[in-house]
Structure formats: structure tokens, C-alpha cells
Amino acid sequence: MAPPAATETNGYAFSGYTDTSTPSIKSDKLSINGVPARRSKAPPFIGGxxxxxCSDMYKSSIAGQPKAKRWDHRITEESQSRQPSSLKAAGKYLSIPGLVSLGGGLPSSQYFPIEHIDVKFPSVPHFSEEETEALGVIKRIGKQDIANDKSIYDLHVALNYGQATGSAQMLRFVTxxxxxxxxxxxxxxxxxxxVGSTSALEIAFRMLINRGDYILxxxxTFSSAAETARPLGAIWVGVDVDEEGLLPSSLDLILSEWDPSIHNNKPKPFLLYTVPTGQNPTGATQSRQRREEIYRIAQKHDLFIIEDEPYFFLQMQPYTGADAPDAPPPSSHQEFFDSLVPSLLSLDIDGRVMRMDSFSKIIAPGLRTxxxxxxxxxVERFVRHSxxxxxxxxxxxxxxxFKLLEETWGHAGFIDWLIxxxxxYTKRRDNMLFACEQYLPREVASWVPPMAGMFHWIQxxxxxxxxxxxxxxxDVxxxxxxxxIDKGTLASKGSWFRAEGGAADEIFFRCTFAAAPNEQVRIGIERFGDALRDAFDLPGRISNGLSNGSTH
Known part of the structure; x- marks a missing residue:
């Protein structure tokens, strides 16, 4: 089965999701152009x-839509016992005009030794480092910008304590x-x-998993996810995969034939952790049909799904070979939206999906946001923990x-950046695939071109x-x-990512095309190919006039 193409239409972006198993949606969905009108009708923005x-302040009210299923039967005793923070809850009174606050622990901003921060951002559509150096926009973040009517967000607010939901300014944008x-x-x-998806995942596990519970x-799977859950006493159950990622038939079989007597007397798992797009480490991307099948099985077995999606916007055009011209950019935002395989969140009618988004892979991981x-x-239980x-x-x-996404780019510019x-990343993916075609011995190495993300999975x-x-x-x-390593290339062992741990009966290596420059990627793959030839006693490569190791 071929992996899904990024050009596969999602069928829901602006025209309405038409699956008869889901309710209809009003036609006046929020669009980028509709944001200013929405904001103009909203109550005055309060961001002190x-x-x-909360998101209800910034989202549409969709009349006639169902409410989410309750998850009381899945939330752990630890999570259920958490009560709202008394001090955080008192923050709602700070917006009262003339209120003198003597009740909180907020230090005075006059003692924050940072008067302003200057940050230079790319201007739309000049996103490259060279263009940013020449044409970038410098934004000054001052301490009293709100009082001076220069912005709705400043250091007076940002450097002080805030709510666990995030600031009103950023919560509005992401909502x-x-x-x-x-x-x-x-x-x-x-x-x-x-504070990034790893922190979010740890909180989610503690909300939903008791010691000894199983996770699908x-x-x-993502090694950090496994390493986060295991100290909490969770046991991983690996579901078979193919070129499109997680196999619905395998998922259904595991749940349908679950025998507590051979699983520590534990009932069948109710939590599914999945990376549907550009899965780490395999690079697989679930098609729309695959996601719909997984969701139906989740309904059948009452699963709760954690949808970890750092690579969602790094969906790519199919790889067509080294000599193919670069894929043209989408002609419009509409075309870009239509090219994205729909998220599990967009298919969820029960509230059984917790989606995790991250700025780490699309802006910068050091922001931890x-x-x-x-x-x-x-969300309420999550905030109580945070x-x-x-x-x-x-x-x-x-x-x-905020200065980048709201005041410099806006929603439209952010989408331009994602395009x-x-x-x-498509160019980087293609560069690695071309290097693999040139340098890896096909007698022993095989792969499926990734359709999203940052990783190439070589069997x-x-x-x-x-x-x-x-x-x-x-040992092999x-x-x-x-x-x-001896040849000068580090590739990740596939065994590091085995959900259930232990010995495998197959060998994979994960290589990333995200960080190193294209020429370094080519050299690294060439060295990896040389290492394979040495390990398997294969004859030396002769390609394009170059023999083994002749370039370095």
C-alpha cells in the first residue's frame, strides 16, 4: 500500500466535513479573513x-453541536483530587478597575531589571536567513507598552506570574x-x-494512567514518550504498523482478544498514544481513511487518544526522484489547507482526542511552548495539574x-511561514532520498519515502x-x-524506539534530514552505506566516478 500523498484532500477545510457519521457544521466557519470581524464583536480584550x-472567550459558538463525552471513569485518582489554585483563581479580580491588590504574590515590575527586548523577525514572504538579515522587522518589547497604548502585551505582564492556561494574548491566537x-x-x-509536548505528555499520563495500566x-514509538510513561508504571503495547503507520486491524485484534489473565489481571487498554503525521521514528503518515478507521475502533473500544502532532504542517509532496523539479508552492492558503490530511481532532465528535501541538518543530524548540x-x-484537569x-x-x-505571530505575521503570515x-523540508527530504539511492546498497537496505516530518526509516x-x-x-x-560511527556517521538504532522494549527480529535505523546541511547529509549517508558494505562484506561502491571513501 502506498503512503498517502500530501495532495490528498481533507474534504473539510472550508466546505464542511461530509461523513454521514458526524453532525453537520454551520457553513460560517472561522477563516483567516474572518478573525478581525470576530474580534470586533467580542467583549473588550483583557490581558493584564x-x-x-479560556478558549470560550475566543472561539465560535456552534449551536446544535454535541458536547464532549465525560471521562470520569478514566481520570486517575491523583487528577480527580486536584483542586483549583486559590491564588490563581483570585487573578480574575485583578481586572476590576481601581482594585488595590494586597492579596497576591505578584512582585512589582519596577524591580524587573529588563526594560526592553529587541527581536528581529522575518517579514512575509522573505523568510530565509539572508532575507531576514536584509529585510527583517525589529520589534521592541517594552515594560510598559500596555500603559503607553503601544501593545496589548508587555514585559510588565509577561515577566510576572501568569495563568496555567497561558496568557490571554497567546491563548487567543492558538484558539x-x-x-x-x-x-x-x-x-x-x-x-x-x-511547556512543550514532553511536559504536556507527562501531565496527560498522570491524569489518565495508574501504575500497571497498559498504553497502546x-x-x-517516540522514545521520550516511552521513557516518560515507564517510571509512572505504565506498560506499552506495540501495535503493528505498515507504510501508513498504525494498523487498525492490529489495534482491533489486540483489544478484542485481550485476556486479563495474561496481562497482570489488568483490563484492556483504554489509552492510545499516536503520532499520525511523520511518525517518529518511522516517518509514516496515516491517510485520512486510516485515521477514520482508527477513530471508529476507538469508539468501539472506548479509547481515549493522545494525538501528538509536532510534524502536522511538515506534510510533503510525494518523492518523484532526484531529477524531478521542486514541487511548486500552493497557489493559496485554501489549497494548502486542502492538501493536509485531516487531524484526528477534526474527526472527533466525542471529545475522545487530546491533541498536542508544538512550536518546537515549526518555530524553535528552545521556546518550550x-x-x-x-x-x-x-483541559480543566490539565490546568489544575499545571x-x-x-x-x-x-x-x-x-x-x-506574540510579537512574531500576532503583531508581525498575523494568521495569514503564519500560514505563509508554514508553507x-x-x-x-521537502527539499531536505529529497536530498536524503537521493543520497540513499546513490550510496546505500539496495541488496540489504530498503525504505519508503517519508511523506512528512523529519525522519527517514531504513530497514x-x-x-x-x-x-x-x-x-x-x-549484535548485528x-x-x-x-x-x-567508525566511518563518521551517527544513525539512531531502531531498537531504541521499540514500544515494548526487548529484542527485535528486524533491524531499522533512523536518520534525520532536519539539522545537518544538505552536503553533510549526503556525506553522512555515503559513510553509512560504506559501513553497511563493510558489515555485510559487499563489494565497494563505484558511482559517478567515485569509489568507496574517495571523497573524504
């Missing part, structure tokens, strides 16, 4: 110190963005900012993102190794790994 905020892209199908959805995920989208109940844990996303990160990122046929039957698969994997 520790301003109380509008979520509605523009995903158009959730039930009434009581909302967002909350996070792809057979090969992302957001979740889920039902009101799940209040006594991370407290809130760093104010400096929030205000820098730019898609094209740039190695270890049955052709000279010591097959004498060495274990782990280790031999290849160290041979590549």
Missing part, C-alpha cells in the same frame, strides 16, 4: 496581570488557529498552553511568539549478514551502528 482566560485549521466538531473544546502505541486541544473537562507543576509557559517565550517550512535485511544464524539481531545492529 495574570488575566483570567483561533486551532479553529481555522481543525474546526472541532463538538461544543465544549478548548486549548491551554504547555505504534510498535516503534506548545498547546493542547481537548474537551473542557480534560498550576502546581510548571505554573505557566515562560512569559519571555510567550511574548516573543515555506513545508517546501524547505536492513540482516538475514544477508555473513554471521546470520550465529550472531543475534541485536550493534555492529552496523559502530561501523557507521
Amino acid at each position: 496581570l495574570a488575566a483570567h482566560t 483561533e488557529h486551532t479553529e481555522i485549521i481543525h474546526h472541532p466538531l463538538y461544543q465544549d473544546w478548548g486549548c491551554a498552553l504547555t 502505541t505504534e510498535a516503534y 506548545g498547546w493542547i486541544t481537548a474537551s473542557e473537562q480534560i 498550576e502546581v507543576c510548571v505554573q505557566n509557559t515562560a512569559g519571555t517565550s510567550q511574548i516573543i511568539l 515555506y517550512m513545508r517546501l524547505e 536492513i535485511d540482516w538475514t544477508k549478514h555473513p554471521s546470520f544464524g550465529q550472531k543475534s539481531v541485536s 545492529e550493534d555492529e552496523i551502528f559502530h561501523a557507521a
